[in-house]
Amino acid sequence: MSLSDDSRYLRGGPVAQRIIAAVREDATIAKAEGFPPKLISITVGDTDAVDVYVRNQRAKAQLAGIDFEERRFPATITSGELEAAIHGLNADPRVTGIIIQRPVPAHIPIKMLQAAVHPLKDVEGMHPASIGNIVYNQLDLAPCTAAASVELLKETGLDLKGLEVVIVGHSEIVGKPIAFLLMSEGATVTVCHHMTRSVAAHARRADALFVAVGKPRLIKADMVKPGAAVIDIGINSEVGPDGTSRIVGDVDTDSVKEVASWITPVPGGVGPLTVAILLRNTMVALSRQRALYEATYGTSDRLAAE
Numbered sequence: 001m002s003l004s005d006d007s008r009y010l011r012g013g014p015v016a017q018r019i020i021a022a023v024r025e026d027a028t029i030a031k032a033e034g035f036p037p038k039l040i041s042i043t044v045g046d047t048d049a050v051d052v053y054v055r056n057q058r059a060k061a062q063l064a065g066i067d068f069e070e071r072r073f074p075a076t077i078t079s080g081e082l083e084a085a086i087h088g089l090n091a092d093p094r095v096t097g098i099i100i101q102r103p104v105p106a107h108i109p110i111k112m113l114q115a116a117v118h119p120l121k122d123v124e125g126m127h128p129a130s131i132g133n134i135v136y137n138q139l140d141l142a143p144c145t146a147a148a149s150v151e152l153l154k155e156t157g158l159d160l161k162g163l164e165v166v167i168v169g170h171s172e173i174v175g176k177p178i179a180f181l182l183m184s185e186g187a188t189v190t191v192c193h194h195m196t197r198s199v200a201a202h203a204r205r206a207d208a209l210f211v212a213v214g215k216p217r218l219i220k221a222d223m224v225k226p227g228a229a230v231i232d233i234g235i236n237s238e239v240g241p242d243g244t245s246r247i248v249g250d251v252d253t254d255s256v257k258e259v260a261s262w263i264t265p266v267p268g269g270v271g272p273l274t275v276a277i278l279l280r281n282t283m284v285a286l287s288r289q290r291a292l293y294e295a296t297y298g299t300s301d302r303l304a305a306e
């Protein structure tokens, strides 16, 4: 059976297409009113998975009518130089949003970089003040990968209230925000990490299992409850026996799909939706900036004002 025929597969593409179409409509109106959306990507050093992510961001931004610009910095850059570059982008009225691609080199404190992005341009919701909003159930601008993962779970139609959810991986950009997003929906959430005694014992209890640890095929069929929804957030580059490289997730999809009722493929699952949500977040950031403009100048139509 092909991937598109098998209803067990939760594919991100169709949901992403719907979001991108809506973003395109908003972007067209915003441009006509003098507020063309523009997203800046900051990459530090070289990472293959980040290159894939940025390539898709550029392609989908173009489809959505959002101007996209990549700023690449060498791995040897200092955190002070990066902070200065971010402050320059904060001050540029043509820039709507800034995304800092992860990972960054070990000598750069990522929290300091995220804090340098002005909260109004923080399209990932990763400024310490923005991420705090999730705790208060303000969810309109959540970290993209986390929001994409939760949206795919919602595609199953499962009632999230009281659902037993297990998240394997507690990163600040994926695992932790997923936990808060799902708690706000009424799910019962367990988060496993590198000190968890038996990940398998927790995973086997889950109605919905999220995995984001960066370990190819970590989750096998015997770690999954029959009928569960499995959301695979891993993006791992693997070289096959024929020498070509391909992307695989953190879940052993071939075996797990025989047990689970739903599973996200990799590629084609969370990834495409992550990109679409980044573009949607860019429009959320733009509308907040326009609200400030309106409060200051008495109109939200910049072209009419000039």
Ligand SMILES: Nc1nc2c(c(=O)[nH]1)N[C@@H](CN(C=O)c1ccc(C(=O)N[C@@H](CCC(=O)O)C(=O)O)cc1)CN2
Binding pocket: 049, 050, 052, 053, 056, 099, 100, 101, 102, 103, 124, 143, 144, 145, 146, 173, 235, 247, 266, 267, 268, 269, 270, 271, 272, 274, 275
């Ligand atoms: N600032 C951030 N950095 C990173 C995030 C994030 O949410 N914010 N998450 C990951 C991103 N990532 C892996 O490194 C990643 C995300 C999405 C995709 C993607 O578009 N995948 C598609 C297409 C695959 C392909 O073209 O072959 C898919 O899965 O179908 C790739 C990578 C880490 N960094």
